[in-house]
Amino acid sequence: MNIGLDMMGGDLAPLEVVKGIQLYLQSKFIEANIFCIGDEAIVKPLIEEQLVSSPYLHVVHAPEVIGYHEHPTKALKEKQKSSIAIGFYMLASGKIDAFISAGNTGAMLVGAMYSIKALPGVLRPTVSTIVPKLSGKTGLLLDVGLNADCKPEQLNQFAILGSLYSQHILNIANPKVGLMNVGEEEGKGNILSQATYPLLKDNTAINFIGNVEGRDFFNDKADVMVCDGFTGNIILKMAETLYEVAESRGFGKDAYFNRFHYENYGGSPVLGVAKPVIIGHGISSALAFKNMIDLAEKMLQTDLCGKMKALFETAQN
Amino acid sequence: MNIGLDMMGGDLAPLEVVKGIQLYLQSKFIEANIFCIGDEAIVKPLIEEQLVSSPYLHVVHAPEVIGYHEHPTKALKEKQKSSIAIGFYMLASGKIDAFISAGNTGAMLVGAMYSIKALPGVLRPTVSTIVPKLSGKTGLLLDVGLNADCKPEQLNQFAILGSLYSQHILNIANPKVGLMNVGEEEGKGNILSQATYPLLKDNTAINFIGNVEGRDFFNDKADVMVCDGFTGNIILKMAETLYEVAESRGFGKDAYFNRFHYENYGGSPVLGVAKPVIIGHGISSALAFKNMIDLAEKMLQTDLCGKMKALFETAQN
Numbered sequence: 001m002n003i004g005l006d007m008m009g010g011d012l013a014p015l016e017v018v019k020g021i022q023l024y025l026q027s028k029f030i031e032a033n034i035f036c037i038g039d040e041a042i043v044k045p046l047i048e049e050q051l052v053s054s055p056y057l058h059v060v061h062a063p064e065v066i067g068y069h070e071h072p073t074k075a076l077k078e079k080q081k082s083s084i085a086i087g088f089y090m091l092a093s094g095k096i097d098a099f100i101s102a103g104n105t106g107a108m109l110v111g112a113m114y115s116i117k118a119l120p121g122v123l124r125p126t127v128s129t130i131v132p133k134l135s136g137k138t139g140l141l142l143d144v145g146l147n148a149d150c151k152p153e154q155l156n157q158f159a160i161l162g163s164l165y166s167q168h169i170l171n172i173a174n175p176k177v178g179l180m181n182v183g184e185e186e187g188k189g190n191i192l193s194q195a196t197y198p199l200l201k202d203n204t205a206i207n208f209i210g211n212v213e214g215r216d217f218f219n220d221k222a223d224v225m226v227c228d229g230f231t232g233n234i235i236l237k238m239a240e241t242l243y244e245v246a247e248s249r250g251f252g253k254d255a256y257f258n259r260f261h262y263e264n265y266g267g268s269p270v271l272g273v274a275k276p277v278i279i280g281h282g283i284s285s286a287l288a289f290k291n292m293i294d295l296a297e298k299m300l301q302t303d304l305c306g307k308m309k310a311l312f313e314t315a316q317n
Numbered sequence: 318m319n320i321g322l323d324m325m326g327g328d329l330a331p332l333e334v335v336k337g338i339q340l341y342l343q344s345k346f347i348e349a350n351i352f353c354i355g356d357e358a359i360v361k362p363l364i365e366e367q368l369v370s371s372p373y374l375h376v377v378h379a380p381e382v383i384g385y386h387e388h389p390t391k392a393l394k395e396k397q398k399s400s401i402a403i404g405f406y407m408l409a410s411g412k413i414d415a416f417i418s419a420g421n422t423g424a425m426l427v428g429a430m431y432s433i434k435a436l437p438g439v440l441r442p443t444v445s446t447i448v449p450k451l452s453g454k455t456g457l458l459l460d461v462g463l464n465a466d467c468k469p470e471q472l473n474q475f476a477i478l479g480s481l482y483s484q485h486i487l488n489i490a491n492p493k494v495g496l497m498n499v500g501e502e503e504g505k506g507n508i509l510s511q512a513t514y515p516l517l518k519d520n521t522a523i524n525f526i527g528n529v530e531g532r533d534f535f536n537d538k539a540d541v542m543v544c545d546g547f548t549g550n551i552i553l554k555m556a557e558t559l560y561e562v563a564e565s566r567g568f569g570k571d572a573y574f575n576r577f578h579y580e581n582y583g584g585s586p587v588l589g590v591a592k593p594v595i596i597g598h599g600i601s602s603a604l605a606f607k608n609m610i611d612l613a614e615k616m617l618q619t620d621l622c623g624k625m626k627a628l629f630e631t632a633q634n
Contacts, residue, residue: 148506215554234551238531238556
């Protein structure tokens with residue numbers, strides 16, 4: 001398998017990306033070729049300096065960089081030699097099998113949707129995040145920001161995509177799907193959640209257990225929590241802050257609060273597209289990059305995108 | 318001033334209500350007459366047993382109780398001798414000036430809206446919650462559940478109501494108002510937040526500082542955070558759980574996490590109605606009831622509802 005990394009994306013790039021690759025290469029039996037996409041003049045010396053030498057490592061020259069505040073579509077069109085544009089070109093043409101970047105999130109999403117495209121039958125791809133549960137288990141929340149306004153049919157698809165991810169990547173058999181809502185009973189909620197409930201209830205591809213509430217975020221009521229991207233993004237950013245809150249109160253070393261640290265969960269995969277695309281946090285560190293490579297590897301090993309494609313193909317017929 | 322308490326509302330009622338009144342009566346120079354609305358045969362002996370004797374204490378007989386799972390409108394109509402129905406009758410007729418209950422939330426909201434009614438010019442009343450900030454300050458979040466689906470004009474009014482509450486009850490001069498959203502820049506968000514932003518920007522009755530995100534919940538970026546009741550309810554219930562999460566990790570005694578304990582913040586006031594109505598948490602304890610009486614007292618002392626009325630009257634003309 002071939003995994004591509006944007007060497008120029010992230011506040012701490014390219015140094016932390018190189019260090020992350022080093023961590024990955026040292027960690028285990030290597031299964032993947034790593035394609036380092038970035039400015040050769042910067043990346044090559046850095047790799048040498050960090051003594052990361054490996055037959056699995058390949059540098060792909062990309063002289064341009066898409067900045068954080070550039071307009072995604074415009075930047076992708078105008079900067080065809082940028083690390084993100086070249087990454088998606090390589091992904092679409094099969095030169096790499098997965099692409100990781102902690103750069104411009106918008107450009108990553110636009111690239112994912114327009115270069116490798118949504119799977120047939122998928123209305124809109126989605127971005128998920130893992131949720132550290134108090135029990136030690138790992139839940140999944142989606143959408144966390146790609147789709148601010150959603151239709152019930154989209155939430156129903158997120159439930160399927162999230163279930164497959166939970167099953168194959170988080171190793172949870174028959175994951176319980178909950179609809180993030182403001183009350184337990186059917187009929188509670190806003191117009192969207194009221195209309196979504198019956199779709200989830202009738203969906204035989206998932207194990208729907210009903211509504212969950214804000215208080216269930218940390219417990220094991222549901223493994224997969226589904227909501228629109230507006231709600232999900234606010235929950236995600238609140239949860240991400242818990243590590244800092246705990247740290248400021250002197251509990252930064254607590255194992256549970258530590259799991260909310262962005263470093264430890266790596267990046268957010270885009271689900272519902274044909275190939276693994278992982279978007280990193282802007283301040284991704286070496287450990288975060290290492291975790292994202294591990295995640296890409298696991299998504300490829302389990303052929304998660306293929307399983308998603310097959311399920312949506314069946315649903316269409 | 319006369320404050321009415323539903324003695325029968327809440328999982329721990331009536332004992333904890335009586336104990337809460339006792340805490341209140343012991344705490345300071347008493348300014349309010351307390352009207353204990355509930356079944357005389359139960360309430361009177363309990364008051365005597367707890368040795369709560371005071372010239373400020375009056376028992377009002379209400380032989381019926383509205384249960385947690387009863388339909389609000391139906392129950393209020395059919396159980397006119399319930400503590401909640403009698404409470405609102407007394408409030409509407411001026412026999413009491415404020416009403417507190419930890420009973421059926423729906424019945425409290427229906428009662429607030431149909432017996433004492435929304436202030437002229439207020440589209441929909443709202444329910445807020447206080448937000449413990451890491452700095453030690455106290456923020457306000459609204460709506461937290463009364464209005465699952467909102468129009469931009471409603472959010473704009475919540476901003477005004479929340480600002481007045483923050484100013485007069487939380488003693489924050491010129492409170493900073495933020496729109497809870499998924500990005501910092503104007504133009505970010507879902508259809509609702511995109512349409513709300515310009516209204517808040519043009520609203521001269523508030524100090525609008527722009528969008529806030531989930532990560533700003535705990536910091537001082539905004540004193541008043543405005544959102545629809547679906548989003549707000551999920552945030553509220555997540556935040557309420559933080560005390561339990563911290564406790565389960567062994568940090569239950571931490572002063573900051575303790576502020577998320579429902580006991581310490583008491584109840585949620587309904588804003589935008591003509592008189593103070595405070596809804597308690599289902600598991601309200603003595604301390605929670607005491608804090609709710611204090612809050613009602615402060616809302617009356619500052620004539621908060623009068624100030625809200627005046628501002629909306631000005632806005633109409």
